[in-house]
Amino acid sequence: MKDSHTLGVVGCALPDRESWARPSNTLDLHLWLRLLxxxxxxxxxxxxxxxxxxxxxxxxxxxxxxxxxAPRGLKMSELSRRMMVTNGNITGITDQLERDSLVERVKVDxxxxxxxxxxxxxxxxxxxxxxxxxxxxxxxxxxxxxLERRQLLFELxxxxxxxxxxxxxxxxxx
Amino acid sequence: MKDSHTLGVVGCALPDRESWARPSNTLDLHLWLRLLxxxxxxxxxxxxxxxxxxxxxxxxxxxxxxxxxAPRGLKMSELSRRMMVTNGNITGITDQLERDSLVERVKVDxxxxxxxxxxxxxxxxxxxxxxxxxxxxxxxxxxxxxLERRQLLFELxxxxxxxxxxxxxxxxxx
Numbered sequence: 199m200k201d202s203h204t205l206g207v208v209g210c211a212l213p214d215r216e217s218w219a220r221p222s223n224t225l226d227l228h229l230w231l232r233l234l235x236x237x238x239x240x241x242x243x244x245x246x247x248x249x250x251x252x253x254x255x256x257x258x259x260x261x262x263x264x265x266x267x268a269p270r271g272l273k274m275s276e277l278s279r280r281m282m283v284t285n286g287n288i289t290g291i292t293d294q295l296e297r298d299s300l301v302e303r304v305k306v307d308x309x310x311x312x313x314x315x316x317x318x319x320x321x322x323x324x325x326x327x328x329x330x331x332x333x334x335x336x337x338x339x340x341x342x343x344x345l346e347r348r349q350l351l352f353e354l355x356x357x358x359x360x361x362x363x364x365x366x367x368x369x370x371x372x
Numbered sequence: 373m374k375d376s377h378t379l380g381v382v383g384c385a386l387p388d389r390e391s392w393a394r395p396s397n398t399l400d401l402h403l404w405l406r407l408l409x410x411x412x413x414x415x416x417x418x419x420x421x422x423x424x425x426x427x428x429x430x431x432x433x434x435x436x437x438x439x440x441x442a443p444r445g446l447k448m449s450e451l452s453r454r455m456m457v458t459n460g461n462i463t464g465i466t467d468q469l470e471r472d473s474l475v476e477r478v479k480v481d482x483x484x485x486x487x488x489x490x491x492x493x494x495x496x497x498x499x500x501x502x503x504x505x506x507x508x509x510x511x512x513x514x515x516x517x518x519l520e521r522r523q524l525l526f527e528l529x530x531x532x533x534x535x536x537x538x539x540x541x542x543x544x545x546x
Contacts, residue, residue, distance in 0.1 A: 213454045218437040223507060225519075229526045230414060230510045236529050237411035238456045240404060263392040280387045282412045333397060336404045342535040345399075351528040352403045354521060355410050361516040 240339050247335050252328050257291050262317060262325045271304060271316025300324055414513050421509050426502050431465050436491060436499045445478060445490030474498055
């Protein structure tokens with residue numbers, strides 16, 4: 199399949215994660231590096247804001263977000279799958295959040311080796327204010343793009359995910 | 373502006389980084405979490421392949437990629453800006469690559485405090501084989517999406533970047 203593509207002008211702006219791709223590279227490589235650039239730009243911004251406004255990190259926020267809608271809590275393995283990182287990562291973040299009384303580990307009667315992690319009342323309250331701010335920051339990042347283009351982008355990313363990405367078990371989260 | 377949007381069926385597949393968003397959240401939040409999910413899926417896969425096939429990490433590969441087209445090398449600050457991470461990160465990765473004789477630090481005559489980092493011949497050769505594999509892996513991730521949809525996605529991400537994201541200096545890379 200021929201990958202004819204032209205590089206948009208934005209590729210010529212500030213050098214970033216997509217700058218190293220050459221015109222001779224495939225569209226897929228350019229597409230991937232641009233996806234990565236957009237993702238890194240937003241992530242760097244919200245990471246910085248999360249630190250300055252709430253003195254916390256994105257992995258801590260992400261873990262709390264996954265627990266927010268699971269009043270009975272989630273197993274480590276389920277958290278790991280949803281956050282798409284290894285169990286080892288989850289353990290460290292959970293330890294920190296537990297020290298700050300934002301989450302608690304609850305023993306499972308049926309399985310002595312495993313436990314459930316859930317938000318405490320303090321964690322739930324803390325998450326709510328962070329989530330509001332987070333949603334606003336993301337809105338600021340995207341606001342200059344017309345709504346119908348954002349909707350189309352949302353659809354296309356859904357197609358990308360459905361068209362194969364979802365089949366690929368993230369190796370880190372086994 | 374009203375953010376009417378429907379969640380695609382892919383949101384109902386395996387739980388992942390976008391699962392915690394609720395229908396009451398804005399389109400922008402859903403869009404961001406989907407972008408992050410797609411980016412994480414591809415990144416986890418190439419990270420795992422890079423480790424198993426080349427015994428290296430993505431940050432090491434990214435740094436070499438930025439140097440590949442700069443035969444005279446790049447300053448630490450320029451590398452940091454292109455990789456969109458802090459100078460501190462770059463120093464650690466450079467140290468590792470230097471130990472493996474893949475990059476070298478070159479003194480700048482005009483500025484005693486700064487130096488230029490460039491690929492060695494070994495580094496250049498190593499990068500070429502990794503870059504070929506990397507491009508193939510990315511192609512595999514995207515191949516089930518029709519070409520014209522991938523082209524449209526590439527354009528839309530360009531619009532997103534141009535429409536404001538690019539104005540936001542990534543706080544980590546100052």
